[in-house]
Amino acid sequence: MVSAQGGDRFTLEVRHVEGATVLKLAGELDHDTAEPLRQALEAVTFDGGERLLVDFSDVGFCDSTGLNVLLRGRLTAERAGAKIELVGLRRPVERMFRITGADEIFPVYADVEDALAGHPQHH
Secondary structure (H helix, E strand, C coil), X not given: CEEEEECECEEEEEEEECCEEEEEEEEEECCCCCHHHHHHHHHCCCCCXXXXXXXXXXXXXXXXXXXXXXXXXXXXXXXXXXXXXXXXXXXXXXXXXXXXXXXXXXXXXXXXXXXXXXXXXXX
């Protein structure tokens, strides 16, 4: 497991589970804290068909900077034949993804177990 810090307000841990890499985020994802996520997305080596699950279950806030980092990461993943999927969106974060339409771009799951089982959340 790799940990990265975005100051006192944001942490990121990387772990590998069967068939996927999980980025476990915690805190507030915004302009001042998004750099560890950008670096983690750049560091992931995507092999065709790999899944990257971004776990937001401990994130209470995400602004447009965090969303843009994810959108850029998605393009990189897609070019490699992989995909980024979102897990555990809490209400304020889920609302931002819904308002911007990003919840239609990324598969969204209630938790890591549902993602691994292939049970997406319904809107």
